[in-house]
Amino acid sequence: MDDDGLGKPLLGRESLSTQDIDLGNLPLEEVFEQLSTSRCGLSSADAAERLQLFGANRLEEKRENKVLKFISFMWNPLSWVMEAAAVMALVLANGGSQGPDWEDFVGIVCLLIINSTISFIEENNAGNAAASLMARLAPRTKVLRDGQWQEMDASVLVPGDIISIRLGDIVPADARLLEGDPLKIDQSALTGESLPVTKRTGDLVFTGSTCKHGEIEAVVIATGIRSFFGKAAHLVDSTEVVGHFQKVLTCIGNFCICSIAVGVIVEVIIMFAVQHRSYREGINNVLVLLIGGIPIAMPTVLSVTLAIGSHRLSQQGAITKRMTAIEEMAGMDVLCCDKTGTLTLNHLTVDKNLVEVFSGGMDRDMIILLAARASRVDNQDAIDMAIINMLSDPKEARANITEVHFLPFNPVDKRTAITYIDSGGNWFRVSKGAPEQILNLCFNKDDIAEKAQRVVDSFAERGLRSLAVAYQEVPERSRHGDGGPWVFCGVLPLFDPPRHDSADTIRRALDLGVCVKMITGDHLAIAKETGRRLGTGTNMHPSAALFGRRGGDEGAAAAVEELVESADGFAGVFPEHKHEIVRLLQASGHVCGMTGDGVNDAPALKKADIGIAVSDATDAARAAADIVLTEPGLGVIVCAVLTSRAIFQRMRNYTVRLGPPCHAIASTTNVQFGYWDLLVMISTLPMQIYAVCITIRIVVGFVLLASIWEYDFPPFMVLIIAILNDGN
Template sequence: MMLEHGDLSSTSESDIDEEAGGKEKEEAQQNKPARKRGYPILACDHSAITGESLAVDRYMGGMIYYTTGCKRGKAYAIVQTSAKTSFVGRTASMVQAAKGAGHFEIVMDNIGTSLLILVMAWILAAWIGGFFRHLPIASPRQQTLLHYTLTLLIIGVPVGLPVVTTTTMAVGAAYLAKKKAIVQKLTAIESLAGVDILCSDKTGTLTANKLSIRDPYVAEGVDIDWLFAVAALASSHNIDSLDPIDKVTVLTLRSYPRAREILRRGWTTEKFTPFDPVSKRIVSVVVCDGIRYTCTKGAPKAVLQLTECSKETADHYKSKAQEFAHRGFRSLGVAVQKEGEPWTLLGMLPMFDPPREDTAHTIREAQNLGISVKMLTGDALAIAKETCKMLALGTKVYNSDKLIHGGLSGVMASDLVEKADGFAEVFPEHKYQVVQMLQGRGHLTAMTGDGVNDAPSLKKADCGIAVEGASEAAQSAADIVFLEPGLSTIIDSIKMARQIFQRMKAYIQYRIALCLHLEIYLVTSMIIINESIRVELVVFLALFADLATVAVAYDNASFELRPVEWQLPKIWFISVLLGVLLALGTWIVRGSMFLPSGGIIQNWGSIQEVLFLEVALTENWLIFVTRGMETWPSVQLVGAILGVDILATIFCLFGWFSNQTMPTDPATSFVETENGWTDIVTVVRVWGYSLGVSIVIALVYFMLNKFKWLENLGRSKRDKGDLKIENILGHLSRLTVEYDQPGQPKGRFFLATSKEEEDVE
């Protein structure tokens, strides 16, 4: 590998562009450990790319990425590539390529298209029936086929569907804003409700992104307060630009008051030598009470070489260093030399970026909600495993080499991603690939992050979440932005999203049933008795249904303990059954009017208005059935339904829009009032009858939800993809065909990505 460009000095934050020449060479180098030549000459800040909190050592011939700053050292570099072919450029390309129709849009398009096809089928049936009834296509004096067509279009095209669903999500977004979660894309709420895998960045999200010193190793006979005092003396005194290691060393003194007392004895610094990549130590020469001390801290091995401790002490020190390394800790050895005396080994400080206090509880809550959490981090494998242990995430954590060019393909690669608890040493394309493979397996995937390196995966995920303090790139790519640190807000957001989903599902079931109700009744009544409900009254029925149910956005709702899903076969099955029951209820009312007693009508009234009132009441009350019985309806919903019911009753009492002659065939013996008014006793009877119909429908709905086969109808198995296709593609990716042309050397054909896909990768 070749360094890229520029003169890097320890006092500047020079940005240097990247990378190795040739795509094949570059990819191979990214996925193999770089051969280390000599000592590290640079320490680069990779936090913008990988999220690592500490600087990363770069060796002679190593790769340095554009946008990374030099924290320590000086070197010359050669620019190998720039623009979109650079590491950051490919990251930006992935953000732009991660687009497509959202999950909610696909579901709504599916439902809207189905309803449109359904209404066209009913219109066709109405025209066929109308021809047998000898109805004219258009006429100013009687009911015509165009009247029926207009009526069916009014009730069959759910114009209120996008209004109510959008309002429901907008109200939910306002609730989430109170929980410090800003929704930038409304449809992300529906996606969040169905998420079953949460991929989370580690640094700054699961952890506090603040180094802390764990229980130190103290050499035998050494005072721990003296250990920390020496470590503080061997730290930079430039408070404005403290190194993260020096900063955590100084801040840890808060827990050691006696160490602070030692430092108050009037120490003066004669000489300070910052970290040297050759010696791998920080050295400070200090004086107190006329005695000169040389304090140092640095790599455990480098510090041990200074001292002349016993073999037992050295072996114990080495075993401790190895133990800390296996646990993912970054260790610092500490030693001191008193003037005229040999070096004394004091101990070792293990450093770790601890999880947030609420992270473990949040992960347990997420798992209780049926969500699997996977950690994606740029830190080393040992650190990732230690973090997973502390958070009870599981220890099936793999290096990023397993993802790209790791020898896995097809089912094996997808299975690895699906079963893993996390991946370490990942770059943006690794995170992007994890999300993509999980989506290919049918999982709704959420991604949380805060850095530029998280932007592609945030954009690709079904629901991208930028945590508190996220970069502008991450916020712009995310669907939801948290304003509070950590992941605790995500639990409230998931519960709220599932409640919003429950409201939308209740409304969609209700709306489909309403469409089928009137379509079935109007077409069958036209064919059987050559009668319909006036177009004006049908318009008001549609308005009442949509205006009242807008209040469902404020309804009380429960949430499921598993990821929700649009079980469209189940929704259609229940909705069709409810629509048929509503149509039967309306036919019973109309059929009773053919009895000599007038049926449901007590003294006098209007057929049109009685049917209008019965349809309005049973349809409005249906929302109380589809919303479920787990919670009481909200005051807003009850008030809205009651308001339109009273208005529909006034329509019936005073005969509004009913002064039109519509003879039936066969004719009924009942004679309507000329002004369309209806007596109060008939109105009370219609209210009682409609309540009985609603109770029967509620019992049927309750029984339907008790059937196990119906509970999981339409719920996809998200843990399996198309295994045969994955295996075929995996084998084809390794297929090479050799061909021979006369007079030319042999060539080979092999499968490769298109130019656009190659740019994205």
């Protein structure tokens, strides 16, 4: 392709559609041809047209209509009964030489509006708190436009753009790397891998990953919802979840409607067919059943209780985006935890106690110091930072020595090296890197190769990465000198350490009856080692063990469900796997929580009954979660569970208490008869689940009073008493 093709005409829209073309695996020259671009980038006119075709490089948030959101709080079974009573008070009560029952109508409508307003305001406040937490400046990137490098908002990137990626940059779009030195990319937020991966010319880098080493140019091949990031977000958007709390309220409402309907039918038949009572008397008694037969203030009371609980959780470092998640957290019995960044710190460290010493006269501290000398102090390489951080002071790495030359890491040699002069004027060279490469340098490699391999294999079985160190004297006193024989010093184990409070948090969760399962995209050995250190168990399985045995027969489905139930966790999983694991746990009757911090966790966070985005989570994870943590670690989750259970107990005390409105009505009207105590005693049986006891007592009590004693209650009085009684 001609490299001076800046501003060449675009291909047709059909040709530019990248959905059916695997641009991630095509040769680079074919990628340029398919995207109708060149290494000189796009012109502003081309970019503007492509922006219209592909859309902005961002994920558009679904905006809820505020009016419809407000009205939705009036659309549930309990509200339907209240709305039916309001219509009856205005329309059907207009008879028998009397006008509409305006008092009841206005009272019911006001109560509906108050219920909806409180729920709307509190949930809106919770959403605003989460939105302010996630708000930040739009990321910017260097892009080649009109033949010049410009810093632009990442949202205007389009397929075909040429961008620059360098140390510390967050990759703004899916892209293919052009010619240049290899990069080290941290893509833990996408795949769950704790170690940076090396990317070379032609390799694919994903939106949201971070450049840890190097600088290179790349051609954008996918943006927005077409990117790897966007596909995960689309899976989130396609997930429809009905909360456990909403299911409970729906069941209560359905029971109330059925009970009231039966009572109304019985009462109407007796009053009109048997007793021949007046039209208005019958309507008033039906209104009494409709108004008194439901826990009329329950939505308001529960909304206020949840709002208070949401405020308490925010003080503990947990921002609630969906208030009903509090009830679901209280009932959570399984917590699926992402490993990288959630249970662990998401940065490498050296386990000093496991450092293997090979050279006589050296100890572990000396080996760590030599490895630190062969590291860059001022860069963001994960391995170099892990070793430097093992020193009490990073300055020790260059203390009392004079650096002559530093050889940076490259994928061919797979090692770094430093030539330096010590305080005595002696010249040395130290190298660190892959054990096999360091071993090949040493004069006695045949004598120590077997032992070194055993150490490396032992570390690998525990999910630890090995790093070897060697040194030599340089008698030539020159950076180019061959030096003396290399001495193999030792092997250091690298791993992503657990957070300091993770093990204690998991133990406390188990004490609360919450089973913790680790779900990670990292390797199986690393997952098992992390589980061993944290106490979650080592009964881990690769995702292939779960999804490789899926079939159409019932036996295969049962085996999958049993495996998910018994496993301590799964490794090597992708976003759709996490989503499916949560679904299977929910299908088994569990109230399932999910914690995570990366884009790869977002679908499962959305699917779970309670999604928890940990501190420093990506925007995608925060957007999908129900609760966003502002404090690091999982300790706040246990506090949130305890707080949620205390809040739920208050709600339960309200909904399952003794003393329905019938007691107040009986004492107010001074109705005394022998069967009343029997009625109260019957109604205190263990059917008092949620608010059903209130409905049973009201319906049975008023039907008996109206049918046997022909007692008429003023509907407005029942409305006032019900509100006062429910609101206690």
